[in-house]
Amino acid sequence: MSNPVEPFVMFRNVDKSYDGKTNVVDGLNLDIAKGEFLTLLGPSGSGKTTTLMMLAGFEAPSAGTIQFDGKPITDVPTYKRDFGMVFQNYALFPHMSVEENLAFPLRMRKVAKPDITDKVKKTLDIVQLGHLADRKPGQLSGGQAQRVALARSIVFDPKMVLMDEPLGALDKQLREHMQLEIKRLHHELDITMLYVTHDQTEALTMSDRIAVFNDGKIQQIGTPSQMYGSPQNKFVAGFMGENNALNGRISGTGEDGLVSVHLTDFDADMQAVSKEPLQIGDTVKLMVRPERVRLVNEADAEILADAFASNVTDTIYYGDHVRLVFGSDLNNALTTRVPHDSQSRDWAKGDAVFLSWEPQAAIVFQP
Numbered sequence: 001m002s003n004p005v006e007p008f009v010m011f012r013n014v015d016k017s018y019d020g021k022t023n024v025v026d027g028l029n030l031d032i033a034k035g036e037f038l039t040l041l042g043p044s045g046s047g048k049t050t051t052l053m054m055l056a057g058f059e060a061p062s063a064g065t066i067q068f069d070g071k072p073i074t075d076v077p078t079y080k081r082d083f084g085m086v087f088q089n090y091a092l093f094p095h096m097s098v099e100e101n102l103a104f105p106l107r108m109r110k111v112a113k114p115d116i117t118d119k120v121k122k123t124l125d126i127v128q129l130g131h132l133a134d135r136k137p138g139q140l141s142g143g144q145a146q147r148v149a150l151a152r153s154i155v156f157d158p159k160m161v162l163m164d165e166p167l168g169a170l171d172k173q174l175r176e177h178m179q180l181e182i183k184r185l186h187h188e189l190d191i192t193m194l195y196v197t198h199d200q201t202e203a204l205t206m207s208d209r210i211a212v213f214n215d216g217k218i219q220q221i222g223t224p225s226q227m228y229g230s231p232q233n234k235f236v237a238g239f240m241g242e243n244n245a246l247n248g249r250i251s252g253t254g255e256d257g258l259v260s261v262h263l264t265d266f267d268a269d270m271q272a273v274s275k276e277p278l279q280i281g282d283t284v285k286l287m288v289r290p291e292r293v294r295l296v297n298e299a300d301a302e303i304l305a306d307a308f309a310s311n312v313t314d315t316i317y318y319g320d321h322v323r324l325v326f327g328s329d330l331n332n333a334l335t336t337r338v339p340h341d342s343q344s345r346d347w348a349k350g351d352a353v354f355l356s357w358e359p360q361a362a363i364v365f366q367p
Helices: 048-056 098-108 113-126 142-154 172-189 200-206 224-229 234-239 298-303
Strands: 009-017 023-032 037-041 063-068 083-087 160-164 192-197 209-214 217-222 244-253 258-263 268-274 283-288 294-296 308-317 321-326 334-339 352-356 362-365
Touching: 009 048, 023 048, 023 217, 037 048, 037 200, 048 063, 048 083, 048 160, 048 192, 048 209, 083 142, 098 113, 098 142, 113 142, 142 160, 142 172, 172 192, 172 200, 192 200, 200 224, 209 224, 209 234, 217 224, 217 234, 234 283, 234 362, 244 334, 258 283, 258 362, 268 283, 294 334, 298 352
Parallel strands: 037 192, 037 209, 083 160, 160 192, 268 362
Antiparallel strands: 009 023, 009 063, 209 217, 244 258, 244 283, 258 268, 283 362, 294 352, 308 321, 308 352, 321 334
16 A cells, blocks of 8 residues: 655644744644645634744744655745745835846846746746736736736746735735636646635635634634535634524534524524534524525425524615625624525515524534
């Protein structure tokens, strides 16, 4: 039997503390496969950027080891780690042209001048900016500048590209375009990428796997579908996309991990999946995504095991859909998404409906 392939990057029991008391990264164990697009996702201060900076060599771990391509790199200087880097502020040299910015890392590596010219041209063509080779960074739009920064990070054929919030300064439409551009480059170049963001949609759109950070620890790691559809704790469920978080108490337990929850603000009993052992009477949060909440008519509600009546307390128009809000407590409101087109009914505050969801669509956690 063949041995498993060794991870391209390995963090083992890595801590990072700036004051010797509190770890901003705490006991980190993380593997990254060669050719993978891994996103570190989490709120500010969760440890994701510090993890990237330790891999890049800008920060030294307080404890533990980091290996890259089978070798320890803790004592290897940043410039010898052969990583491409992309930052939010682009970090382009303002006095150099686009062409000169790309040529710089090649000159630093003593690449022959004819090869530099050829490599810069090919890389600018990859990011579709060959026509801007003579411009200075100050003459570029934000999206163009970010593509130049991306091109500079790959022009010298690095073993890995590290990106720290690279799209944070762009507007929504341009961000979405650049997400697809980076994803295209990843597949086209088959290069390993480590990406840091606090944007859940960005992580879901681009990644092979996502590692969700909080308080210096990885809360869960998995594919986008695993992270969105099967969160392992309350933090991940609340951070990965939109979720209703409803107050309740366990009113019954059953088989296959299902429990019955009495929703205190809606005076209704609904089934859900429990990720931890619970007893009748335990206080819980039931979490169900808006797109999993269904509107049903009264006849269907009578034959469904899980359905309850409620009234619309607010409507929010989003163009292609309408958000319906139920419940008077904004901190415990329930929302659902209803598709909207020219044939759709107009919803209004006070409209009576019946709500339902599949038991497997809801998860309960202790608060």
